């Protein structure tokens with residue numbers, strides 16, 4: 001079923017084809033200091049990524065995604081709230097139509113210009129699709145993109161490829177890339193149980209949301225906004241505002257790894 005971010009197939013309509021979109025553990029959510037619980041038993045998280053696991057970068061009409069070889073424990077995330085290692089499968093972005101919005105999670109009312117998601121799955125399950133059906137199947141590391149004057153040079157590598165994947169369906173090789181070079185200094189994080197922020201909206205995700213954003217330039221955000229959601233031979237539709245509004249938290253606890 002075609003779903004999107006605007007008009008009659010936007011986020012408010014997703015539940016018609018994906019009823020779980022109205023579930024009790026949906027993402028993203030508002031993270032408010034007043035409702036967060038500091039959990040001193042939370043461990044630090046660690047990423048050990050193999051740069052040779054990076055395969056391609058593509059425009060799927062919904063986001064810009066980099067995919068990794070996840071056929072064995074090659075690039076993994078461990079620690080934090082996770083019971084074991086989780087395999088890196090892909091990373092992608094969400095962004096707005098201008099610098100003042102675009103993130104999916106919102107922190108004390110603050111919207112960032114964008115949000116980077118690194119998706120990992122639990123190899124105790126036979127494959128990714130099996131993991132998607134389990135509450136402890138998936139872990140997403142979320143990093144906010146904040147517009148500033150001194151952008152992170154490491155973002156350049158991804159944004160240089162944007163011209164090659166301008167339209168939906170375009171995919172090009174993206175070898176030798178270790179996404180941990182994009183990480184901010186601090187590993188402080190919030191964690192809670194939630195869902196995919198796009199259909200199928202499965203409630204299988206342990207979210208690890210980093211407190212410290214990475215700095216990107218306004219030009220770099222404009223580069224992301226230069227992507228199109230249409231295929232090559234179709235009228236140009238800018239790929240912007242591919243973020244889901246925040247969902248009710250209901251009775252979920254958001255834990256913080258920091259005081």
Ligand SMILES: NS(=O)(=O)c1ccc(CCNC(=O)Nc2ccc(Cl)cc2)cc1
Nearest residue numbers: 117119128129140195196197198199200
């Ligand atoms: N914004 S986010 O991080 O919450 C998020 C991450 C990943 C997805 C994609 C979920 N869907 C998916 O991966 N489908 C799939 C994959 C392979 C096969 Cl073989 C069949 C189906 C959606 C949202």
Ligand SMILES: [Zn+2]
Nearest residue numbers: 092094117197
């Ligand atoms: Zn995402």
